[in-house]
Amino acid sequence: xxxxxxxxxxxxxxxxxxxxxxxxxxxxxxxxxxxxxxxxxxxxxxxxxxxxxxxxxxxxxxxxxxxxxxxxxxxxxxxxxxxxxxxxxxxxxxxxxxxxxxxxxxxxxxxxxxxxxxxxxxxxxxxxxxxxxxxxxxxxxxxxxxxxxxxxxxxxxxxxxxxxxxxxxxxxxxxxxxxxxxxxxxxxxxxxxxxxxxxxxxxxxxxxxxxxxxxxxxxxxxxxxxxxxxxxxxxxxxxxxxxxxxxxxxxxxxxxxxxxxxxxxxxxxxxxxxxxxxxxxxxxxxxxxxxxxxxxxxxxxxxxxxxxxxxxxxxxxxxxxxxxxxxxxxxxxxxxxxxxxxxxxxxxxxxxxxxxxxxxxxxxxxxxxxxxxxxxx
Amino acid sequence: xxxxxxxxxxxxxxxxxxxxxxxxxxxxxxxxxxxxxxxxxxxxxxxxxxxxxxxxxxxxxxxxxxxxxxxxxxxxxxxxxxxxxxxxxxxxxxxxxxxxxxxxxxxxxxxxxxxxxxxxxxxxxxxxxxxxxxxxxxxx
Numbered sequence: 001x002x003x004x005x006x007x008x009x010x011x012x013x014x015x016x017x018x019x020x021x022x023x024x025x026x027x028x029x030x031x032x033x034x035x036x037x038x039x040x041x042x043x044x045x046x047x048x049x050x051x052x053x054x055x056x057x058x059x060x061x062x063x064x065x066x067x068x069x070x071x072x073x074x075x076x077x078x079x080x081x082x083x084x085x086x087x088x089x090x091x092x093x094x095x096x097x098x099x100x101x102x103x104x105x106x107x108x109x110x111x112x113x114x115x116x117x118x119x120x121x122x123x124x125x126x127x128x129x130x131x132x133x134x135x136x137x138x139x140x141x142x143x144x145x146x147x148x149x150x151x152x153x154x155x156x157x158x159x160x161x162x163x164x165x166x167x168x169x170x171x172x173x174x175x176x177x178x179x180x181x182x183x184x185x186x187x188x189x190x191x192x193x194x195x196x197x198x199x200x201x202x203x204x205x206x207x208x209x210x211x212x213x214x215x216x217x218x219x220x221x222x223x224x225x226x227x228x229x230x231x232x233x234x235x236x237x238x239x240x241x242x243x244x245x246x247x248x249x250x251x252x253x254x255x256x257x258x259x260x261x262x263x264x265x266x267x268x269x270x271x272x273x274x275x276x277x278x279x280x281x282x283x284x285x286x287x288x289x290x291x292x293x294x295x296x297x298x299x300x301x302x303x304x305x306x307x308x309x310x311x312x313x314x315x316x317x318x319x320x321x322x323x324x325x326x327x328x329x330x331x332x333x334x335x336x337x338x339x340x341x342x343x344x345x346x347x348x349x350x351x352x353x354x355x356x357x358x359x360x361x362x363x364x365x366x367x368x369x370x371x372x373x374x375x376x377x
Numbered sequence: 378x379x380x381x382x383x384x385x386x387x388x389x390x391x392x393x394x395x396x397x398x399x400x401x402x403x404x405x406x407x408x409x410x411x412x413x414x415x416x417x418x419x420x421x422x423x424x425x426x427x428x429x430x431x432x433x434x435x436x437x438x439x440x441x442x443x444x445x446x447x448x449x450x451x452x453x454x455x456x457x458x459x460x461x462x463x464x465x466x467x468x469x470x471x472x473x474x475x476x477x478x479x480x481x482x483x484x485x486x487x488x489x490x491x492x493x494x495x496x497x498x499x500x501x502x503x504x505x506x507x508x509x510x511x512x513x514x515x516x517x
Contacts, residue, residue: 116452125453127498127509128476134462135474137445145443145487189445189462190482231415231423234464234472235443240423241393242405242416242473245466 001095006219006375007210008037009338012107013170014203014325022054025204026062026107029331033105033206037214044208045099047073048090050082050106051330062105071103079119079237080277080365081226082106083333084373087207088224094209101211107204108328115200119239119366129241133197133280137189139235140282144191149285149300151191155182156303157281158196158323164310165320167350170335172201172326196281201326205334207341219344222264222358222374227255229368237368252370253277253290253362260360260372261292268292271314272356273343275336277364278321284308287362288316291372310353314360318343318351333371336361344377393417394495394510395434401495402434403510405471414471437493439465439512444477444485455499455507465491465512476511490515 010032012025026049034040047068049059063069078085083106090104120130143149159179165171177195185195209221229236229252234243237252250258261267268291276291278284285299293316294302302308308316319325319339322332340359342348357377364370393416395402406418410427418432444463461477463485478496479485491512498509 114449114451120453122453125451126455126507128447128451128454128456128460128462129474130453131447131451131462134445134447134451138443138462138464138474141443141445188449189447191445234474240474242471244413245470245472247472 002097002211004091004094004221005210005213006207006221006337006341007101007212007214008033008035008039008208009341010034010036010206011170011335011338012204014201014328014331014335015172017202022058022107022109023061023065025109025202026059026105027065029107029204029206030062030066030103030105033103033208037208037210039101039208041068044071044101044103046071046090046093047103047105048076048086049073050076050078050086050334051108052077052079052082053108053110054330058107059105062107078226078369079367080279080327080329081333081363081367081369081371082330083205084224084363084371085226085369087334087337087373088226088371090209091221091224094211102209103206104209104334105204105206106330106334108330109202110200110328112200117366133192134189135235135239136197136280136282137192139286140191140280142235143282143285143299147297147300151183152179153285153300153303154191154196154281155179157278157284158182160309161278161284161317161321161323164318164351165324168320168324171320171324172199173324192280192282198279198322199326201328203326203328203331203335205331205338207334207337215345217345217377219341219375219377222266222376223260224371224373225256225259225263226369226371227252227259237365239366251290252368253287253364253372256370256372257291260374264374264376266358266374266376270358271360273318273340273353273359274314274316274362275319275321275339276316276362278317278323279327279365281323284316284321287364291360291362315353318348318353333361333363333373336363337373337375340375344375396495400437401493401510403436403473403493405433405435405469406430407433414469416471416473435467435469435471439467439491439493441485441487441489441491442466442472444482446480446482461485463512476509478511478513484514
């Protein structure tokens with residue numbers, strides 16, 4: 001297998017853009033990534049587009065709008081990990097020698113409010129068993145009951161990510177929030193408050209992968225691992241109706257992380273910067289545990305010891321995470337890859353982690369799917 | 378007796394509960410190969426892929442593991458808010474996500490004995506109550 005490099009990255013900011021079509025969002029990011037890579041028509045041999053809500057042939061429409069159609073184009077849906085799944089496919093095409101360069105992009109315009117998903121059968125929606133934030137709340141309560149995570153720790157995660165987000169011009173929310181403000185925001189589902197949950201929104205991201213190292217500090221895709229769940233956990237991201245009391249099955253994130261660490265020959269202690277799934281602040285703590293950034297059951301202690309803060313090792317979500325950026329499903333994972341590429345190139349501006357050499361991106365969600373990407377330079 | 382409609386997986390699909398002479402039960406599955414239980418009942422085992430799983434009736438007794446309250450009407454939901462929502466554990470080693478009849482957090486705690494009930498969710502266009510399974514705190 002050949003090494004795979006990031007040749008170019010592009011982003012459309014995450015937010016709400018009523019006047020912009022999802023095709024235009026995608027085209028913006030694709031054009032920026034191709035310009036960054038110095039490539040145009042004929043410069044890539046395949047395209048992979050991650051999206052969930054954009055409808056039929058969404059990626060094809062973006063390439064058509066830019067006069068770039070003709071190459072094999074695949075639209076990829078894997079819930080919150082859609083962009084990561086597209087990246088894993090693209091990287092495999094370059095690593096195998098099938099393509100010298102591929103375009104990977106993702107975009108989304110999410111409906112407002114609690115996400116409606118065709119994942120759930122109509123009867124489940126009618127019966128109130130499709131209330132996504134309630135599942136997040138049960139997972140957070142489990143952390144609190146089975147380890148020493150406290151309500152204040154959930155709020156601290158949100159304080160941190162919102163503080164980080166202030167330095168990110170591509171984030172939706174760029175406001176410092178106090179612990180008190182977060183705890184005083186309306187209860188969505190106990191223990192989760194409104195300001196502990198990310199907002200579904202809109203945005204796009206694109207990455208050009210190449211077999212050729214590019215630039216003074218070439219960024220390498222050291223691993224792009226995708227895993228789905230094993231049945232058994234009643235709180236699994238596949239949102240089952242039932243599970244086992246003895247649910248010691250590895251989670252999709254644990255499995256993807258294990259694969260990625262092995263493929264990249266990198267361990268959690270080697271990471272200089274991490275962008276991980278923080279759909280809600282409990283999810284950030286769980287993600288940190290599953291990725292091995294702290295001990296299993298040690299997430300509360302990790303938060304209270306300023307784990308993940310800028311200046312700690314590794315900083316987690318210096319972009320502000322989904323809590324600040326919002327979550328456009330198809331663009332979410334690739335947005336992390338764009339951000340981490342800027343970090344490794346030293347181009348992250350006020351949120352730069354000094355001398356970052358190894359970076360990890362993580363997404364997990366509906367399906368269930370988890371993707372772990374490791375970038376190095 | 379008034380006619381009622383149960384919330385079903387699809388029009389002719391099996392509902393996930395059974396209302397017998399001795400009260401409601403959930404329809405779970407048991408795998409002949411790995412011997413693990415699953416819910417809802419399915420012909421193929423979700424853990425090992427074996428065919429020939431048999432349907433078993435589970436409940437009505439359970440213990441509360443996790444719980445929260447839903448205040449905002451989720452998409453497609455046709456019942457009342459607020460409503461309780463949680464995870465209960467059944468004697469058979471199953472955990473189930475379900476509605477709770479109790480929406481006051483101060484009346485819920487981990488380990489609380491619970492009982493399976495059928496609860497009216499809403500009234501359909503023909504005026505029939507639509508039922509769903511739920512768990513209720515065991516009366517003291």
